[in-house]
Amino acid sequence: xxxxxxEVLFSPTARCNLNCSHCNTKKSSETLPVKDAVKFxxxxxxxxxxxxxxxxxxxxLAPDFLYALTKAAVKGEMLFDRIMTNGVWFKDKKNLDxxxxxxxxxxxxxxxxxxxxxxxxxxxxxxALFIKTALSIWRRPDIVSIAAVIDNENDHATxxxxxxxxxxxxxxxxxFGKGQAYIKGPALFIKIFKIKLSAIGAAEKLKDPWSGKWFxxxxxxxxxxxxxxxxxxxxxxxxxxxxxxxxxxxxIKDDPACLIFKNAAKNRFVSTVFRSGLSRxxxxxxxxxxxxxxQTDDHCYFCNYIIKQIPRRTLGPCLDR
Numbered sequence: 228x229x230x231x232x233x234e235v236l237f238s239p240t241a242r243c244n245l246n247c248s249h250c251n252t253k254k255s256s257e258t259l260p261v262k263d264a265v266k267f268x269x270x271x272x273x274x275x276x277x278x279x280x281x282x283x284x285x286x287x288l289a290p291d292f293l294y295a296l297t298k299a300a301v302k303g304e305m306l307f308d309r310i311m312t313n314g315v316w317f318k319d320k321k322n323l324d325x326x327x328x329x330x331x332x333x334x335x336x337x338x339x340x341x342x343x344x345x346x347x348x349x350x351x352x353x354x355a356l357f358i359k360t361a362l363s364i365w366r367r368p369d370i371v372s373i374a375a376v377i378d379n380e381n382d383h384a385t386x387x388x389x390x391x392x393x394x395x396x397x398x399x400x401x402x403f404g405k406g407q408a409y410i411k412g413p414a415l416f417i418k419i420f421k422i423k424l425s426a427i428g429a430a431e432k433l434k435d436p437w438s439g440k441w442f443x444x445x446x447x448x449x450x451x452x453x454x455x456x457x458x459x460x461x462x463x464x465x466x467x468x469x470x471x472x473x474x475x476x477x478x479i480k481d482d483p484a485c486l487i488f489k490n491a492a493k494n495r496f497v498s499t500v501f502r503s504g505l506s507r508x509x510x511x512x513x514x515x516x517x518x519x520x521x522q523t524d525d526h527c528y529f530c531n532y533i534i535k536q537i538p539r540r541t542l543g544p545c546l547d548r
Contacts, residue, residue: 307337437521
């Protein structure tokens, strides 16, 4: 396997109206210029990247960016993945209606994924209003999904929030304890995606990352294999958890998409992760005499750990050449 992105994921702003205890995003006023992003999107299409998504920060705090990139994606016949949102960014219903209606008019037809869990302390009435408004505008029962960060098998606090949301939406919660979870109601079907809490940055104080077992190797098929574009224009080959400079493979303000793709292959750490896997690096480090505080089943945490904690003179020889 090699790094072969099929999606470009834009983070137009690092601003957010919430301050969640687990969040690893460094807040700033920097915003990604629309002109640079549109140009880069066209370049991505030329190298067979045909899907686009949005994250943040809170992307709805940069609505003009969403409209412009949506129109450019439609013009380029690209597919939409999702917009990640906290669902409570709006001032009032009038503001909410205006922003979502304009996004609909721009022909956005992807998923709008709302973060709901015990870490996001939103007003559930406001979440319900967001969902109802999106349903009324798109007239699609599945326009909204939910992403829930879970830190244990029995997260009752998050489950209670879902039950409260169900009451507000006149829906029912199914499968939270096992299998695919979802909320179903009249003209309503909301998939719930559980995301394991990654003990990185602010979340390190919330969870012991050394679980006692090693992660299952996937060569970053999950969070990786995307062009993740930050508000600064820096591009990383994953969702950006490990914010070390080692993962930066270019900047859209200076580098075309084709060059950034080549840079990923030249980056020894990135190319090793996708070609050989983090497990191979771990075993090489252990053979070189490196001892870890424990075993972790979180490959994002492990990636972050070795980049930031292992000296370059030790890590370098353990990478592919």
